[in-house]
Amino acid sequence: MAVEKMALAKAINESLRRALETDPKVLVMGEDVGKLGGVFRVTDGLQKDFGESRVIDTPLAESGIVGTAIGLALRGYRPVVEIQFDGFVFPAYDQIVTQLAKMHARSLGKVKLPVVVRIPYGGGIGAVEHHSESPEALFAHVSGLKVVSPSNAGDAYWMMQQAIQSDDPVIFFEPKRRYWDKAEVNTEAIPGPLHKARVVREGTDLTLVAYGPMVKLCQEVADAAAEEGRSLEILDLRSVSPLDFDSIQASVEKTRRLVVVHEAPVFFGSGAEIAARITERCFYHLEAPVLRVGGYHAPYPPARLEEEYLPGLDRVLDAVDRSLAY
């Protein structure tokens, strides 16, 4: 069967399995990815089937993980590394920003670094600090990196294939609170381009733009709005860098209103970039300023406050109301 319902984590597992099977140069690396199968079990069973030289438990050192992955890539391998949680990518940030992102340019295109950095990200799972953050803007700001985030199992499966096949480094943000959500995965589909946004739902009154964990929330928002007679269009960006501005523009030209939703802090976030560009591109189409819903300019709060911090149904609906009120 080419179409199967599976959880998002399982879809990534299947995708990694396929990559390991089809390309002997693909490696999976990270802390606890072997016997344990990763703390979220995304790499479950891979070491058993592909051995310790393909699925590598690394020392507890993120700079080391990314730095050696760069070396392996220089030698012709295609490492897929796991950073255990969002907040732990920072020891590796130097390697990612100063080396991984820049080497292709510095070598005048001679060197390619097909490295995928997988990062479970975002909140909503009641974790302690540094386990719930959304640092995608910090990476999108850096040229030389691609930054993507699937929102469902089917996309996760194919986007991982495409990320591994990409000759550029890809920061692959996995929405950890959606790991257990099931969706259909067609392992024989011909996927669209990695960076193309997807219209999740058509609508006429307002466009909601989201990616990763917030796409599901936007679907709930659109359902709730529909009960009030409002027709919302939802765009799942799938990629934060590059950003598919054409798809957003097309949608905004139709609905004339845009609300961007992400978990990361709004200030200097990806919504700011979207708002600025769309204002530029669609100035005469817009009936309202582009609004953003996201986190505050404050540290990610302790678990008992995260529901206040994270965008929820009401906060997005509130923004929808404000936009429609213009």
Place this chain on the structure above:
Amino acid sequence: MTVESTAARTTRRSAGTTGGTAGKRTTAKSTAAKKPAAAKKSPSGEPELVQLLTPEGKRVKSAAYDKYVTGITPEDLRGLYRDMVLTRRFDAEATSLQRQGELGLWASLLGQEAAQIGSGRATREDDYVFPTYREHGVAWCRGVDPTNLLGMFRGVNNGGWDPNSNNFHLYTIVIGSQTLHATGYAMGVAKDGADSAVIAYFGDGASSQGDVAESFTFSAVYNAPVVFFCQNNQWAISEPTERQTRVPLYQRAQGYGFPGVRVDGNDVLACLAVTRWALERARGGEGPTLVEAYTYRMGAHTTSDDPSKYRADEEREAWEAKDPILRLRRYLEASNHADEGFFAELEAESEALGKRVREAVRAMPDPDHFAIFENVYADGHALVDEERAQFAAYQASFADGEGA
């Protein structure tokens, strides 16, 4: 993982007070071999380390370290025992509170009581402690109310105690970061001409982090009065120590130019003696020391972890025979330093602590929603003020809606 291979992971002996710095050994070549060096065993088959109490509770002599515990009285020994028992009780209570949904997560110290109480009791009031996230026993020694440790695990705060009231820094989740803070703090102590010392805790997994290597470099170069206390509990989540290092960890110190010692981490007396020695070196201007407390994490890494995926039950059973609390109890009983009455009283005290912890956790209020915006900046920030105001207006809009 069998008992043999656990013992086999440990190789070289610590050499008295200068530990791994002796430099006479011919280990460099063998460790440079392609495969991880087949670890040498001592004649007994056990790792060789500083030990003052055997697992059977027998007092053994140590020419180098006995002098650090000569003045110890039966009362002191009972105190160490009490500390370990109460810390274990606190830990067990937290574990069950997690299972009951009162805590989001718990990192248990089960099995590491001797390493923590021994080293913690070696510190002086004016010393400063930089823990990771499992140092509940050290916190106890520093006089931090154990219920204060639970806030972050319950999810009501991200730390929640004033590090300066007990010279016990906040827990650090990002692995290894605090070793640099400890080093910098120690550099400050030295600059001030003070004679206190600093101690930094971390795990065997953390030893792989660049920050830890950098803290070794800085502390050595600036001769900082800091003790690096590595609790080698054999595992970093699912990865055994040999996934982090090919030489016994205490030997790392040699390459940085300061002594390293391996101590039996399940022997509270030895941990006390070795840490006192290391802290005295620091106070005396002799610079950093690395202490590797060779111990075992008896439970899961945290309550989210499932050790059955990666380790065999027999390994834990073998370590249970070296239980730090049992060991001291045997010694106390054999030497008539404690009677039935003491143990019974302690049991009652332990029950009371358990009850107090349960009640305190259940009574812990959820934080005020506006806490999100508190203490983001010391000087304040216009954007935070603006977002707080928006948040307030938004909250108020619900109240209006409900009223209407």
